[in-house]
Amino acid sequence: MNIRVISAIALLCLVWGSLWGLVKHSLLVFPPFLFISTRLILAALTLMVLQLILRKSILPQHGEWKPLIISSLLICFGFYATQTFAMQFVDSGLSAVLVFTMPIFIGVLAHYFLNERLNAQKVLGLFSGSLGLIAILWPQLHHLHMNVSLMGQVVLVFSGFFWAMATVYIKKNFATYDKIKLTIWQLLMGGSAILVGALIFEPIDFKVWLNPLNESMLFYIAVIGTGIAFVLWNWIVSQVDTFIASISIMCVPILSLLFGYLVWHEPLTVNILIGAAFICLGIFISALRMKVPRNRVIYSSNQNR
Template structure:
């Protein structure tokens, strides 16, 4: 792994690690669904410009639209919209940890849908991930009563599940598809659906949208945190083994906890630290591909 790849991984982890706090901050300024829809649309348009610079096709073929719409609704409404809604009630660092249970869910889904065997490493990952979720939710489970914080945490876990479902869907239906073009239409279709609904149900305060600082944060989240980061991630995957790339970004939930604690003064309780450690260990364990060496039996010569 050369210095350029290492540098790109560091930049990506810092961008995505710090993004959760900025999103949480933005939800205190912007209406949630107007914010997420504009983020998706701006990111999609950014990738469209990148695709144009690369001189690659942008418009899908006629028969591809149905699958693209289904995939877009899964990622934009099932993942982004639920995540954005839930983050109004949960700290940014904890949100990242709960959403990053996605690789653990993939282990189970791939076993039943993609017929990829649920091996020992994935089973260990599922157990560790479950223990992590129990540790994080323990204060609410110990004195169980429905509140906005618990509801937000459960929705964030479901958001991770939808992310996993979308990933499996992409592997099923878009294995050889241009990934930048796929993401362009995933973001634009779902973003426009959410934008239409937001215009109907959410208030529009013009003063909020014409503030330079607010617009700068939105542009950073959309263009850098979504569009640029996605392009950078694609480049990293093209340079190194996919497994190495996946493991290299597993520090993002921990970085999110760190940034949330230092920059946004979010509490760092013992149960969150223990739960985060279990979940990150579970993600790494479920991603490992350890091959057991079979003992070779050398036959004895016949007498």
């Protein structure tokens, strides 16, 4: 990876690491689906202004609408909507850990759709990551009964799965596409659809929305944490292997746990720490590049002659 990609990854990790606690706090203030739809639309409109300043095209061509709609559904409904719903019942740091099982799912999906082979090393990583999930969910699994916390944790894992699907789909269909234009329509179409439902079912309290502190928090989450950050993510995915891209941002849940503990006073239980360690170990194992012994390479090349 070159310095531009490394810098983009570092910036993205810092932004997303600080975001989870703010989103959790926002869900105590705003109705969840009005919040997520406003977040997505505000991010898209900001990027649209940026695209105009850069004097680049905004409207997709006729044949581009179908893949953009599919991408938007995966990101906005599969990832953002499910994540926002589930975070009402789960702490921000734990939410980040569960959503960032995404690289484990990418390991499987990329094997079938991007020809990134799933070898024994990646399988071992997947097994370690699965142990991490069991450790985190163990208090609920040990005395299994349906409650909103367990439901939220399961939904967050599905959110990570949909994010993985979206990432693989973007890599396959938008590798050379304008990343700002891609993000605009991903967020705008899905956000507008969610907004319609939110306006029907959720109340609007203008005092909440016009509060300067709430507005500044929403601005950071929407413009920096969603719009700019997702442009960076889509660009990173286009520059490197999807699995490596997903592995490279795995410090985000660790930062989120730290911010959640220090800023938002969220508990760090032994189960969460053990689970996070196994998940990170699994992802590290999956990403580790094993060196093939030189004599084996020579033997293999001789066999192929």
